[in-house]
Amino acid sequence: MKYRLLLFCLLFFIRLVPAQTPAGTSPTISAFTSGMEKQPGFMTFYWDAKKGKIWLEIDKFDTELLYYPTLASGIGSNDIGLDRGRLGQEHIVKFQRTGPKVLMVEPNYQYRAITSDALERRAVEESFAQSVHWGFDIAAEESNRVLVDLTPFLMLDAVGAVQAISQTRQGTFRLDASRCAMYLPHSKSFPQNTEFEVTITLTGDTPGAYLRSVVPTPTAVTMRQHHSFVQLPEAGYKAREFDPRIGYGGIEYFDYATPVSQPIIKRYISRHRLEKKDPKAAVSEAVKPIVYYLDPGTPEPIRTALMEGTAWWNQAFEAAGYKDAFQVKLLPADADPMDIRYNLIQWVHRSTRGWSYGASIIDPRTGEIIKGKVTLGSLRVRQDYLIAQGLVGNFDTDTSHVSEMMQMSLNRLRQLAAHEVGHTLGLPHNYIASTQNRASVMDYPTMVAKVKGAAIDLSDAYTLRIGDYDKWSIIWGYQDFPAGTNEKQELNKIVQQMHAKGLTFLTDQDARPESSAHPATHLWDNGGNAVDELKRTMEVRRVALDQFNEKKIPAGTPMATLEEVFVPMYLFHRYQVEAAAKVLGGQTYTNALRGDGQPVLSVVPASEQRRALDILLATMSSATLAVPPFLLKSIPPRPFRYSPNSREVFKRRTGMTFDPLAPPEAAVSMTLRMMLNPERCARLVHQRAFDPAQLGLEEVLDQLIKAVYKRPIDKSYNGELNRMTSLKVAEQLIALAQNKEADGSVRELAHRSVLRIKTLVGPAVAGGTSYGLISHLIQQYEQNPAEVPAPSVLAAPDGAPIDPGQEWLESLLGEPACEWVR
Known part of the structure; x- marks a missing residue:
């Protein structure tokens, strides 16, 4: 009996204790x-x-x-x-x-x-x-x-x-x-x-x-x-092999199953999946169109400009035989921008003007673009407006230019939207396009300002359509061929047809380094010839500075802020100077394939290099460098709560007051930095060794010294400009002679030039003004080179982004900046 009672109690106790998960097992998901x-x-x-x-x-x-x-x-x-x-x-x-x-x-x-x-x-x-x-x-x-x-x-x-x-x-x-x-x-x-x-x-x-x-x-x-x-894309995407003659980002990998007779590295482009409903038709709707959605937080009239610029890409897809295959819409209120199904153009705010980016989420296995993501900085439009303000602004009795300035700024935003979206379609920069009648929105454009009579005209500042190169690139990258087509052969025909139109492709590696060699591949340049365009740009700059006055800022604005408008006018030529400098020791080349008929490589003719040298030296004349007298009495120290260290104004050696030598020093240093780039100097030495008729570094340095050290050094403003320029030339040549990474012949010629300057400066010149500091630097250079101080340079205020590109991003990613495409 007592055993039955014990069993009953045990059973009762078990029912009261909750069920436990057996040791070594996990609970169920529903229970957990x-x-x-x-x-x-x-x-x-x-x-x-x-x-x-x-x-x-x-x-x-x-x-x-x-x-x-x-x-x-x-x-x-x-x-x-x-x-x-x-x-x-x-x-x-x-x-x-x-x-x-x-x-x-x-x-x-x-x-x-x-x-x-x-x-x-x-x-x-x-x-x-x-x-x-x-x-x-x-x-x-x-x-x-x-x-x-x-x-x-x-x-x-x-x-x-x-x-x-x-x-x-x-x-x-x-x-x-x-x-x-x-x-x-x-x-x-x-x-x-x-x-x-x-x-x-x-x-x-x-x-x-x-x-x-x-x-x-x-x-x-x-x-x-x-x-x-x-979720990764479903099967059916067809990867397209990369061709260096036409620009596409993409993927690459080693394929160890490749026969030894073939390249082991495989390269494929990045692009959206786009297919014609009828590949045999000359024009067909897409099975699934590419749709981009604009951030509804973008204000008007910017919103409309961005949507119009983005929609330009449909022109390119029409050229490829698609009907309404590329569309742009405002992101619906019930749509979530995080949803992978939405290609997004996002409006981003920062404390300073900054870069815009076009990036893509891709399938690393195939290169297929899953989602395009554009980031546009909201303060960029203000910099474009500021440049227009300096060129045509008049805030006195004439207010008609306000709409003109705004229109130019909005046209730039249209181009910017097209540019960034182009990256998310797979396209990298094409920096030679500006010399081919503005053939691509994938170049970095600067406004085309023209002198008409005594005025500056901005009516053709930016293009309002997709470029011809852009159309060919989309035709090549997105064409959907009928079954049975020899795709490789047809793609090669497209490239040949593009070349027959005078269109080519060169990108960041050909343009961004200061030492880059192609005379037509640069950021922010214009025109078919870098030397001619620099001359034209200098004329626009002259007119802008001659007409610069207090009416460039609205009434009630602190006069000190006039400097912010003055900066881009004074340095209006900065990027065209860099383009013209690439003519020195320049080499014209293409991404030619063996047997494709393209010219491969040629040195820029000597006559063109000498024209470039002449105009570059002219940018350092006192007449070019002088700050307009009006400015010297119109820019007071920055007022309370206006930062004296603003990155939008010139650095100075005069404390709070405007420094009349700071803008010239920035401009001279800019030109010298490009002319005396060690790698450019090495090319000048080598091209002269192979062709005695070519421009050589010795001639460049000779002309530089003659242009600078023949100028009078007196106590006038022009005399101070000449003194500053002479000092900067001496400092740069000493630095070049001491540069252990430079070519030996470059260092030797720089050394000879320094010694030649020594004979020219002497203890004194006419007027009683001494070159004493230069003489002292040269003496240090001769006696104890290690103690010669590095050149002291007042760097120019930030130029870019008048549009995209950025050093910090390059350092982080190891890729060219801004409009960087993964």
Whole structure:
């Protein structure tokens, strides 16, 4: 009896105790997530409000998907580069389960074996490292699904904000986990993508000036970071091989299954998937058109200008035989910009004018563009307006120019929108296009200002259509050929037809370095001939400076701000000077293929190089350098609450007051820096060695010294300008002679020039004014070269962005800036 009573009590006790999960097993997902908010979609997740955690349900193992981070809200400083909408790098990832753990693994698509032989593929896979981004402990499972805590992974500094702040010398910061949290309004799941957003805070000491200018408490920098998990495109996309004669960004990888007789590196272009409903038809609608959506936060009239400029690309797709294949719309109120299905043009605000970007999310396996993302800086239009203000502004009795200035600025925005969207279509810069009748919006354009009578005309400042090169590039990249077509042959015909129209392609590597050699490939230049265009630009500059007066700013504006309008007028020639300097030692070339009939390489004729030298020396004459007398009595020190260190005005050696020698010093230094570039000087030496009739470095230095040291040095303003120019030439030549990286002959000729200057300057000249400082520098150079100070230069105020490009981004990404396409 007592045993029955004991059994009864035991059974009763068991019923009172809740069921426990057996040791060594996980609870079910449904039990574990009871009471949590469920978000079904591409990747189902759960929000645990009590713990502030995101639990991710993984139901597909060893299935590849795309992951990339984004900066959802930025810092607001162009110089740091942490802008709203900044894209991180794409990663192909897959989840692999090992016992109680799940790894997020990134395969190495840089090295492949495109073959059906599994063992050959495995040999490549095992030869190169993969990357494990995170390891997750399984918290629950059910059927073939597991649940993991995604929160720690989401709280990482995935966009490299700490690195960006450090590289821009804004302080040493670190992620503060106690000030990070999920941001639920932008964490959601869509049919093809799942999105997570977090608030992250970086803390540090001694923040730099850029941070102090934009962060309320600069020792605590808070922004929002976004993580995207995206379904990869379905099969059927056909990759197109890259051709260096026509510009497209894209992917490249090693294919170890390639026969030894063929190149092992494979290169393919990036482009959207676009197919004709009828590939045989001359004109056909697209199966699925490319649609771009504009940020509805963009104000008018800018909104309309951006939509019109973006829509220009439909002209190019029409040329490729598509009907309405490219469209632009305002993002609907019920659409979410995070949805991968929306190509987005985003309007971004910063504390200073800055760069705009066109980037793409691509499938790293194929190069297919999944989403285009454009970032446009809102202050850019104000810089364009400022330049127009200096050229034609009159705020006295004539107010008609206000609409003219605004129209020029809006036309620039149209071109800018087309340019950035062009990057997201796969196109890089084409910097030779400006010399081919403005053939591409993918060049960096400066306004074409023309002198008409005594006035400056801006009616043709910017083009209002897509360029001819742009049409050919879209025809080549997006043409959908009928089945059975020899695609490679047809694509080659397109390139040949483009060349027959006088259109070619050269890009950043051909234009950006100061030492670059092609005389027609440059940023912000115009015209078919760099020398002729510099002469024309100098005439526009002369008229602008002759007419410069206080009416360039509205009544009631501090007179000190007149300098901000003066800066781009005084330096109006800066980029054309750089273009003309490339004629010296210049070489004209193409991206020719063997047998395609293109001219390969030729040295710029000697007569053209000497014309360039003459005009460059003329830019350093005292007549060109002199600041208009009106300005010397019209620009007072900056008033209270107007920064004396504004980057929009000239640096100065006179303290608070305007420095009449600062603008000339910036201009002279600019010209000398380009003329005496060590690599350019080396080309001048070499071309003269092969052709005695060519311009050589010795002749360049001889003409430079004659032009500068024959000028009178007296106590007048022009005399001070000549003294400053003489000093800058001596400093630059001493620096060139001491440059251990320079060609030996270059250093030798620079050394001889320094000694020649020594004989010219002497202890005194007519008028009783001494060249004593130059003599002292040369004496130091001869006796103790190590103690010669580096040239002291007042750098010119920022020029770009009158439009795009940026050094900090290049240093971070290792790529040409701004309009950089991944």
